[in-house]
Amino acid sequence: YFNMANHELMVDRIVEEFAWADVTREEAETAVKAAYAENEVFKHDVQMEGLKALAYMKEHDCKGIVLAGRPYHIDPEVNHGIPETICSLGMVVLSEDSICELQPGQNLNLSEFLSEGEEDPRRKNASGFRHVDDRKVTKMPLRVTNQWAYHARLYAAANFVASYPGLELVQLNSFGCGLDAITTDQVSEILADKADVYTMLKIDEVSNLGAAKIRLRSLKAAIEERERNKRRTAASTSTDSTESSDSTNTAAVAEAKARLEAAKSQLAQAEAQLKSAERQANAAARQGGFRKTGSDAPTPGRQIMLDTVMKANPKLTKAVKDASRRAAENGVGESHEHGKSAHNSATMSKYANRIPFGKSMRKDYTIVAPQMSPIHFSLVESVIRSGGYKFDILKHASRENVETGLKYVNNDACYPAIMVIGQLIDAILEGKYDPDHTALAITQTGGMCRATNYFGLIRKALVDAGYPQIPVIAISTQGIEDNPGFTATPALLHRAIKALIIGDLLMKCLYRVRPYEVTKGSADKLYQTWDTIVRETIEHHGHSKTARRFIGKGYLPYQTLLKEIVKSFDALPLKDEPRKVRVGVVGEILVKYQPDANNHVVDVIESQDCEAVVPGIMEFMTTRPYISDWNEHYLGTGGNKLGYALMRKGLDLYLNPVRHAIDLAHGKFSQDLPMPELVKKAGEVTSVGVQAGEGWLLTAEILELIESGCPNVICAQPFACLPNHVTGRGMFGKIRRLHPEANIVSIDYDPGASEANQLNRIKLMISAAKKAHRAAQEAKAA
Numbered sequence: 001y002f003n004m005a006n007h008e009l010m011v012d013r014i015v016e017e018f019a020w021a022d023v024t025r026e027e028a029e030t031a032v033k034a035a036y037a038e039n040e041v042f043k044h045d046v047q048m049e050g051l052k053a054l055a056y057m058k059e060h061d062c063k064g065i066v067l068a069g070r071p072y073h074i075d076p077e078v079n080h081g082i083p084e085t086i087c088s089l090g091m092v093v094l095s096e097d098s099i100c101e102l103q104p105g106q107n108l109n110l111s112e113f114l115s116e117g118e119e120d121p122r123r124k125n126a127s128g129f130r131h132v133d134d135r136k137v138t139k140m141p142l143r144v145t146n147q148w149a150y151h152a153r154l155y156a157a158a159n160f161v162a163s164y165p166g167l168e169l170v171q172l173n174s175f176g177c178g179l180d181a182i183t184t185d186q187v188s189e190i191l192a193d194k195a196d197v198y199t200m201l202k203i204d205e206v207s208n209l210g211a212a213k214i215r216l217r218s219l220k221a222a223i224e225e226r227e228r229n230k231r232r233t234a235a236s237t238s239t240d241s242t243e244s245s246d247s248t249n250t251a252a253v254a255e256a257k258a259r260l261e262a263a264k265s266q267l268a269q270a271e272a273q274l275k276s277a278e279r280q281a282n283a284a285a286r287q288g289g290f291r292k293t294g295s296d297a298p299t300p301g302r303q304i305m306l307d308t309v310m311k312a313n314p315k316l317t318k319a320v321k322d323a324s325r326r327a328a329e330n331g332v333g334e335s336h337e338h339g340k341s342a343h344n345s346a347t348m349s350k351y352a353n354r355i356p357f358g359k360s361m362r363k364d365y366t367i368v369a370p371q372m373s374p375i376h377f378s379l380v381e382s383v384i385r386s387g388g389y390k391f392d393i394l395k396h397a398s399r400e401n402v403e404t405g406l407k408y409v410n411n412d413a414c415y416p417a418i419m420v421i422g423q424l425i426d427a428i429l430e431g432k433y434d435p436d437h438t439a440l441a442i443t444q445t446g447g448m449c450r451a452t453n454y455f456g457l458i459r460k461a462l463v464d465a466g467y468p469q470i471p472v473i474a475i476s477t478q479g480i481e482d483n484p485g486f487t488a489t490p491a492l493l494h495r496a497i498k499a500l501i502i503g504d505l506l507m508k509c510l511y512r513v514r515p516y517e518v519t520k521g522s523a524d525k526l527y528q529t530w531d532t533i534v535r536e537t538i539e540h541h542g543h544s545k546t547a548r549r550f551i552g553k554g555y556l557p558y559q560t561l562l563k564e565i566v567k568s569f570d571a572l573p574l575k576d577e578p579r580k581v582r583v584g585v586v587g588e589i590l591v592k593y594q595p596d597a598n599n600h601v602v603d604v605i606e607s608q609d610c611e612a613v614v615p616g617i618m619e620f621m622t623t624r625p626y627i628s629d630w631n632e633h634y635l636g637t638g639g640n641k642l643g644y645a646l647m648r649k650g651l652d653l654y655l656n657p658v659r660h661a662i663d664l665a666h667g668k669f670s671q672d673l674p675m676p677e678l679v680k681k682a683g684e685v686t687s688v689g690v691q692a693g694e695g696w697l698l699t700a701e702i703l704e705l706i707e708s709g710c711p712n713v714i715c716a717q718p719f720a721c722l723p724n725h726v727t728g729r730g731m732f733g734k735i736r737r738l739h740p741e742a743n744i745v746s747i748d749y750d751p752g753a754s755e756a757n758q759l760n761r762i763k764l765m766i767s768a769a770k771k772a773h774r775a776a777q778e779a780k781a782a
Helices: 007-017 023-059 082-088 149-163 180-192 210-286 301-312 317-331 374-386 400-408 415-429 450-465 490-517 522-539 545-551 558-570 587-594 599-608 627-632 641-663 675-685 696-707 720-727 731-739 755-781
Strands: 062-070 092-094 169-172 198-203 367-369 390-395 438-443 472-475 582-587 611-613 710-720 741-749
Touching: 007 023, 023 599, 062 082, 062 149, 082 092, 082 169, 082 210, 149 169, 169 317, 180 198, 180 450, 210 400, 210 587, 210 720, 367 522, 374 490, 374 522, 374 587, 400 415, 400 450, 415 438, 415 450, 415 587, 438 450, 438 641, 450 472, 490 558, 490 599, 490 611, 490 641, 522 545, 522 558, 558 641, 582 587, 582 599, 582 627, 582 696, 582 755, 587 710, 587 755, 599 611, 599 710, 599 755, 611 696, 627 641, 675 696, 675 731, 696 710, 696 720, 696 731, 710 720, 710 755, 720 731, 731 741
Parallel strands: 062 092, 062 169, 169 198, 367 390, 367 438, 438 472, 582 611, 582 710, 710 741
Antiparallel strands: none
16 A cells, blocks of 8 residues: 555655565655656646647637546546547547646636637736736535545536536446446536536446447537527627617607507506406305315315315325425426426535534424434434434335435435435425424545435435425534534543444344244343333433333443343343354445345344344444554554544443453353454455445454354445445455355345345355254264
8 A cells, every 4th residue: 555645655665565676765765756756747748738628629619528537437448439439529538637727717828829809818008017817716615525536626627617618528437336426416516507518428348339429419419509599699689789779769759658558558458357357256256166275175074074185195295295395496396398497407506505503403403313223223312312402313214215315316326325315305205304493414434435425415315305494414523514503522422332332232132042032022022121221321321210110220330231231131031952053244334234224134034043143333433443553554644643542442441341241141142353353354354454435344244253153144235335345245255265164145235126136145045054054063963
């Protein structure tokens, strides 16, 4: 790993990595200095080529296309000759890197050639000075979090294209590149802000350029039609102004008289229409005419019938009708009739206004968050409520929620984004919450995963659904977004950490005993009891009325609570039978823990007479302190060493009581590996530098399961989640070489995925697991 942004560290890393070649520090410093200088020269050359292309466009009066794409799209085998196709249509091709440094409205002085009406930039005034404009740099009101260098260049290029005449943008996008679900929407909005045309071409292994050529020809035709319309409008305006200026003096009096006569005639007609309408209204009232929609029924009996019908049909509720009205006002779903514009209504300006969650909202607003893990988030709900907030976690995600997500989210975004946003928007559309007194909450990782942009995706969905007034709270440790009315105080963080740790313990105990329970449903009933107790202790500082009735203790400090949970599950009557086949579940965090996202994979495992093993959520939440040394050594981004050391010490203080409590069960419940051990295990197969998404932790969890006697693993991942494909499925080969007994299967979850196919693959894996388990038992018996 080499961090190109850190020049000094680059020298150290080169000396370290090329020690086998005896590279000296002096040689490395000379090479690095020359390389960075050449890099600047290269960037300058690219920008000069962009200016030359713009100058060519100006001198030859032709159009230009900024062909934007990822670095690999420059390969002719990948782009399938699209640049040559554009040139064959008589248009100039530029890259986004060649113009991204240019500012909209900047006077470029491209060539000696002057267009019609253009002033000579070298012309001097009476005092002998030339006028030079200041370089203005403006910040775009982007909806998304601008977290990637390539994305930043792409947005800047789109902003310049939108303001430069004769220049259009075509974006190349590869199938399955989920990050471009973020960029394509944002680039489209930037261009739509200036009524510019946006074209996206999906590039994959198919080499047929027919569809791409048709799109490009259509783009050229649209540009030419737009230019013709502009010229026609300008000519019409010029003609009208000339004719009116010639006849203004002679026709002024006549025109005024004509307007006066027309006004008198219109007044007479309006009075006649008013009298006619009054007569018809009176006649209709006498004859029992139709009642105006929304008004009261004519009799109390009919009003009762009307109310009953309205309540029975949720589609006719006030909230849905208000949503339709707001959506119409915001231009969502509008037809192009009655002279409305056919331009894309999703503009950058439309989403620019952010409504922060203010301090005044804390008292009256209900904060609504999506479901991610029922066991953990039930406790998190109590944590937020203990801070004085009105806070609700949505319990379930339905198929209807997913359909809503597909409607309001770019369908190339990941499955978790579609489900989470659909769940939140549906809660508003269905009238569960007052949109004028509701805020939505989402966690923001701040990492390399597209989950950092869920905040922007939710804001877009709210505006498109007709609820721009709803604030969105982004909860992150980095404080990326400003939420004045929501503060994560130390007390709140303390309770949140305890809630997640206890959630891990409850999940471990429940999944361990439920397949062996003597009385069906007794394990779930015990879990529900402890869920209630823990929620009460969180909200009432350790006190619980339910605990007093259940175990005779009304006050349960943290350590005591953990011990009582373990003792209670340990005492649950279980069948006297051998340990069943264990099946682990790892993967993307939401699909891993959310039953509605993974089609209840834990229930499927238990229905096949197996035991499910799911690693805890705290490991995912606390990876950063344990990889800070690696980040510092290889990337120079280790952060505050003392701060991370204190975090590691603090986490041990939270986790040690859990380990002591688990020991009370004498081996019934397994201990989790410490995080430093997981880091070490991940390093055996992959690199700790793989930190996008679940990253190296996913590989470490698979290894932990296999080495703890659970070689059967389901890797649940959203379709097209590239980080999980790399650290999950991409590591299967090496893991199997290290552990031949490993029985791993990856299951893709997606709005269009076949549940029957998922179920069949899981059953096939479990069948192989049972066969291997029987063979191992027979070998042991022999």
